[in-house]
Amino acid sequence: MKSKKNLVLIGMMGSGKSTIGKIIAIKLKLDFVDIDYEIEKKEKKTIQNIFENNGENYFRKIEQSIIFEKLKFRGNVISLGGGAFLNDLTKRKVFKDTISFWLNWDNNTLINRIIGSYKRPKLDNLSRKDLHHMIKERSKSYKDANYKINCENLTKLEISKKIISLYENSKN
Numbered sequence: 245m246k247s248k249k250n251l252v253l254i255g256m257m258g259s260g261k262s263t264i265g266k267i268i269a270i271k272l273k274l275d276f277v278d279i280d281y282e283i284e285k286k287e288k289k290t291i292q293n294i295f296e297n298n299g300e301n302y303f304r305k306i307e308q309s310i311i312f313e314k315l316k317f318r319g320n321v322i323s324l325g326g327g328a329f330l331n332d333l334t335k336r337k338v339f340k341d342t343i344s345f346w347l348n349w350d351n352n353t354l355i356n357r358i359i360g361s362y363k364r365p366k367l368d369n370l371s372r373k374d375l376h377h378m379i380k381e382r383s384k385s386y387k388d389a390n391y392k393i394n395c396e397n398l399t400k401l402e403i404s405k406k407i408i409s410l411y412e413n414s415k416n
Contacts, residue, residue: 248274248319251411252338254389255347256379257326258357260400264347267404269321272411277322282310291325308334315341330385339388343414345407346389350396351379390414 251268253261262278269276280291283306287294294303307325311334314322322342328334329344338344355375370378386392391410395403 250315250318250320250322250342251407252322252324252342252344253347253407254324254329254338254344254386255326256349256354256358256382256386258354259326259347259349260395260403261323261347264400264403264407265321265323267400268407268411271404271408272321275320277314277320279307279311279314279323279328280325282314283307283325286310304331307331312337326382329389330382335385335388339390343411344389344391345410346386346392347403348383348386348392348394351376353396354379 251272251274253265255261262280265278266276268274283294283303284290287306289297291303294306304327307328308331311322311324311328314320315337318341324334324338329338355372359370359372359375391407393403393406398406
């Protein structure tokens with residue numbers, strides 16, 4: 245029997261991709277892959293440190309390489325970094341090989357989660373207005389996911405169950 249497609253979670257930083265991904269992986273008995281963690285493990289540096297010392301372009305090349313490597317394997321739950329889905333090559337590869345879910349939240353919910361976070365690159369010195377703009381711009385890309393999950397007012401378990409149901413009922 246052919247193994248299932250990968251389940252990929254996309255969305256802004258602070259949307260809960262890693263937390264929800266781990267829950268889904270446990271419930272479906274699949275492996276969980278956090279791309280940001282894999283990058284830090286490979287580079288032996290934090291994401292913030294990579295951005296500061298090597299720049300965003302370097303980071304994005306490493307990110308794409310790791311995503312493509314992880315997509316070679318099937319039946320995983322994969323959490324992409326907030327900016328990964330903005331890369332057209334990555335987006336096409338995700339569409340070809342996975343079932344993707346956008347964890348969508350109200351802008352203010354996301355901003356309250358991420359503002360002042362020092363471990364999130366690109367957020368240093370951004371105002372609430374700048375963050376609203378970033379969310380708006382990234383949402384233009386996120387909306388192309390196979391499924392949009394409106395997470396506001398749902399628990400982690402409710403979000404997970406909704407995704408699992410859609411994933412299991414999709415054509416794998």
